[in-house]
Amino acid sequence: MVNWALSSSNRDACFHTLTKASCATSSAAAESRNTRSASRMARAMWRSMRRRSARWSPAEIRLRRLSSVSACMVPGVARSGAATGRLAIPLATNEGKAVFLRSRGTHGSRSEMIAAPTSESTTRSLRRRIRPLPVVLLLLAAAGAVAYASSVTTPVKLRGAMVTETAFEETVTGVGTLTAEGRAVLAAPVQAVLLSIDVTAGQAVTAGTVIASFDARAAEADLRATRAKAEAAGRALESADAALAKARAAASEATARLQRLEALARSGHATAADRDSAATAAETAGLDVRAAEAARASSAADAAAADASADELSARLADYTLKAPFSGVVTNVPASAHTLVSPGSPVVEMVDPATLSADIRLDEASMAKVSAGAPASLSILAMNRTVAGRVAVVDRSLDPATREGRIRVRLAAPPDGWAIGQRVTASITVGRVPDATVAPLMALGWEDRTPYVLAAEAGRARQHPVDVLAYGEDSVRLDGVAPGTRLLPPGSVRPGRRVEVIE
Known part of the structure; x- marks a missing residue:
């Protein structure tokens, strides 16, 4: 260990007093809840420093040798603004040479400082410039305290949602693809050259329309x-x-x-x-x-x-002339004209839009709640739109690997822009509760597989665990939160933080 003794001059005393004042000011500001008290404390520390600087006695700072440079741990400097701003603080040793006390990093509430010796010319220059340093450092410490106090006391403004008591429709959700019950694949009857294809994909045709001709x-x-x-x-x-x-x-x-x-x-x-x-x-x-x-x-x-x-x-x-078996829409033309086709080769695929439906996969628990005739809402992901439908078929056999079942939902009307194979999400209504505690689905959060809501209570955010009783299309039925509670977006702020709900 090496002892670096400070001189008893007013400049060194000012520095030592400033260091202690900065630490005290920062610590007090961290506990203060308004900026005015932090400013008063900073001014009081400055007056105390001026009174004590004339009679300050030499002190010692124990430095730890780190190869060619020594380091010391100065408590609280990281909060004062000096170390945070990476300032170089000049000191004078008992040998008359100056050293720089520089910030090298923080460890929790402590800041590690590096003390590096300088030349005699640098020491003389520093002695001429050291007088304004206490004022600058004290102002930086006061500014940091003010900013910290302001950040703690200012509430966070967030938009909230209300927990209501209303009628609730329980739904189950599954995913699947769009298909059609009236679907035909027109194939080549014999081995022959395909002379012409008289339709294109997406074209609407009537029954008996010539589709293609062969040689x-x-x-x-x-x-x-x-x-x-x-x-x-x-x-x-x-x-x-x-x-x-x-x-x-x-x-x-x-x-x-x-x-x-x-x-x-x-x-x-x-x-x-x-x-x-x-x-x-x-x-x-x-x-x-x-x-x-x-x-x-x-x-x-x-x-x-x-x-x-x-x-x-x-x-x-x-x-040798293919004709449309029913009125519908051509969905695909896999063959090409003027090519030799074999018997059974597909030439044109067509669909009757009036028979559009969706094959939906549901988990085992949801399959037990669904019955034929239940109303459903289908969301077609590619078009970002929703169409109505009803459950037409419920397959009571489950896949042994996935434990999922299949239902078929028939669309009430074909939507514009439909395509066979489009991905859909189905929401099937399976029950209704007249008076239920309901919250928006987006207000429900999960932490360690436990559902919770973030409520605004007495101007602060409070996290409450809840029980999910049932899911709706865009809402959820909960237990553990009272109607009228203001809910915040999950994860928007930490519990205990001051908040202000925006209507």
Whole structure:
């Protein structure tokens, strides 16, 4: 340890007295609640310093050696304004050399000072300049005390909210995406070249509107060939019909001749040989009729098959033109014109806006409170707007991993700017309490998983723990705070601080 002895001159005495006065002034100002008392105390300290400076005896400051520079701990200087402003305070040693007492940092309420020796020329210069230093330092200390007292006594102005007793609607909240029950994906019926797409995404169409067309030249050629076969089969059927008619006429004539000869043979006017010849002719005519009937049946079958094939090809040819199955809006066109597409490849997607709904996920506790038909409010995040709806479907099965369930909320009317897949937040009303203690949801704070409110009581901020009974859309039902209490934003000020609530 090294002892640095101060001289007994008035300048050094003034410095020592100033240091003690600054500390006392700062400490007193910290406890003072108005600036006027701090100023009176500073003036009293200055008068005391002037009276005592003439008879101040030498003092010692114990310095701790830190390598080539020594340091000392001066209590309270950090509050006086001297150390805070990083001022260099000159001292005189018992060897006649001056040192600088500089601020190096603070430790709580103590300020660490560095004492560094100077040359003799610097010492002489400092002796000429040291006289105004006590006044400057005292003024700085008084200004710091005034500022501190002002900051403590001035209330913080904040906007507050009122706790009310009113009807409360309990709601549960979930998130999900926008979808539609009336939704169709129009796909390519066959492998063909997509000639044209006649709609664009976002376009409204009516039922039967042509959506896209495919290259049907090969199908048309097959249809023409099949129709030609059907026509040939038709002509063959006509020939078979004519042959059958002729065979039937010949058989009828042979049968009639046989009957006449049999009658003549019984009367003895015809021989048995003539009768047998007529019977053989009638039998042959019958065989010809049966053959003609078989040929006609075969021709009819061929003609029917040809007609069926032609009808099938004609129906398939209609598939080469896609038409809207219902009135709605085209939501997506994933295909491109003049490209070869495979059967089942999606070409156009469309939605019926009248069937818009939202698939919402809810936690297990909320699922137990929701029922079909409950009113809901849907907030579409992309559009920053809210639309009304009702719960249409409640899926009573939970995901085993997330323990969440799914409900479907049908929109009352399609909003402008909707899009399938948009994120939505749903607020479903599950109950109503006629008289409840209600506070704005934004006034509820959390600390260590415990809810609390910050109330303005007697001009000061007070923190109160509360119990959350239920959540509303933008409010919360609480227990632990009385109606009429003014609430402040959580975390806006420290509890105990003076506040002023702005209406």
